[in-house]
Amino acid sequence: MCARRFLLIIFILTLLVVGAGFALFRYGQSVLIAQATPSGRFVAPKESGPDYRQAASWLARPGNSQNPADWLPDGVQRPAKAGNAAIFYIHPTTYLRGDRWTGPVDDGESGRWTNLFVQSQASAFTGAGEVWAPKYRQAAFGAFLLDSEDARGALTLAYSDVLRAFDLFVASAGNRPIILAGHSQGALHLTRLLKDRVAGKPLARRIVAAYLVGWPVSTTADLPAMGLPACRSVAETGCILSWLSFGDPANPDFFGKWEGSAGFTGGARRRGEALCVNPLTGAADGQAPAQANLGTLVPTSGYKSATLEPGRVSARCADGVLLIDGNIPSFVPPPLPGNNFHVYDYALFWGSIRADAERRATAFQGR
Numbered sequence: 471m472c473a474r475r476f477l478l479i480i481f482i483l484t485l486l487v488v489g490a491g492f493a494l495f496r497y498g499q500s501v502l503i504a505q506a507t508p509s510g511r512f513v514a515p516k517e518s519g520p521d522y523r524q525a526a527s528w529l530a531r532p533g534n535s536q537n538p539a540d541w542l543p544d545g546v547q548r549p550a551k552a553g554n555a556a557i558f559y560i561h562p563t564t565y566l567r568g569d570r571w572t573g574p575v576d577d578g579e580s581g582r583w584t585n586l587f588v589q590s591q592a593s594a595f596t597g598a599g600e601v602w603a604p605k606y607r608q609a610a611f612g613a614f615l616l617d618s619e620d621a622r623g624a625l626t627l628a629y630s631d632v633l634r635a636f637d638l639f640v641a642s643a644g645n646r647p648i649i650l651a652g653h654s655q656g657a658l659h660l661t662r663l664l665k666d667r668v669a670g671k672p673l674a675r676r677i678v679a680a681y682l683v684g685w686p687v688s689t690t691a692d693l694p695a696m697g698l699p700a701c702r703s704v705a706e707t708g709c710i711l712s713w714l715s716f717g718d719p720a721n722p723d724f725f726g727k728w729e730g731s732a733g734f735t736g737g738a739r740r741r742g743e744a745l746c747v748n749p750l751t752g753a754a755d756g757q758a759p760a761q762a763n764l765g766t767l768v769p770t771s772g773y774k775s776a777t778l779e780p781g782r783v784s785a786r787c788a789d790g791v792l793l794i795d796g797n798i799p800s801f802v803p804p805p806l807p808g809n810n811f812h813v814y815d816y817a818l819f820w821g822s823i824r825a826d827a828e829r830r831a832t833a834f835q836g837r
Contacts, residue, residue, distance in 0.1 A: 520606065538589040539589065543765075553597065553599045554646055560604070565611070566610070590776075590817060599831065617731075640667075652682060664680060668697040677708050680710045686744040688745070691734065691736075705830065718794075725744070749826065763785070763821070764780050801814060
């Protein structure tokens with residue numbers, strides 16, 4: 471039932487983006503923005519947000535009896551002893567309604583979707599250690615299409631929750647090594663967190679790796695201010711991985727208002743300078759055949775579960791994106807317009823991501 475709901479989420483996401491893409495093609499950008507813009511103005515709430523001292527404010531954390539990050543594909547065995555890392559994972563956007571700029575933390579519909587994203591993405595890291603995944607007051611979908619005071623307010627509020635959760639996470643993790651992971655909106659917040667909490671600080675020495683998946687990171691306008699370099703080899707630690715999955719040809723309009731915007735260094739962001747670390751090689755600007763892929767998640771049994779099938783999908787970095795090929799599963803729903811496999815950024819490479827995290831955690835312990 472959980473997996474079925476997860477596929478329903480993806481279906482709704484696809485319909486939303488397909489419909490938006492058609493509106494953009496047929497009627498222009500102004501109609502798309504009008505359709506996606508949340509109603510009313512953003513008003514900062516008076517309450518302080520989730521109390522991260524409480525277990526109820528976490529989707530996953532050590533000691534939680536119901537932990538969606540503990541999910542595994544059929545046939546995949548839990549390691550006899552997991553690694554010692556503490557993983558801080560931030561989920562992508564799951565609040566798709568346009569009635570407000572900020573999604574409620576305990577919204578039942580988006581909450582179910584969020585749990586399923588934790589299940590299918592954060593589970594890739596449980597071989598390396600224990601996952602902490604906070605709830606947060608996420609910005610609604612429309613906030614990513616606008617450069618307005620309302621959009622900035624919604625994103626800033628969401629980021630403030632992520633920061634508070636991270637500070638408690640660091641205090642609770644003791645001296646354990648840390649892995650950062652997120653997708654889409656979650657990855658966006660982690661880019662700012664690296665700049666604010668890691669760059670130039672002692673904490674940088676504890677970072678095993680940061681997986682900033684599904685959000686572009688400029689190698690010239692962002693990366694120098696984020697405190698960690700791009701990953702250049704499979705066993706490197708203290709580095710950043712980021713990729714955006716596309717079929718070939720990739721949609722050149724994907725980057726939208728990100729391209730040309732000011733990065734963390736003040737320079738302008740450019741598509742060709744977006745960081746691409748191939749999850750199959752663990753190296754920036756890498757390429758690898760399908761045989762190097764340790765496993766793609768393929769839904770089974772009416773989407774109630776998934777198998778991990780190796781050797782199906784190849785990947786190569788080109789012009790700021792990760793181009794995929796091979797025996798790509800017939801995902802339902804299909805990829806987004808422009809050959810955009812954004813929804814499947816983790817699923818396409820789940821087995822390789824898991825192995826990558828375990829390998830880097832082991833290398834960190836042996837330093």
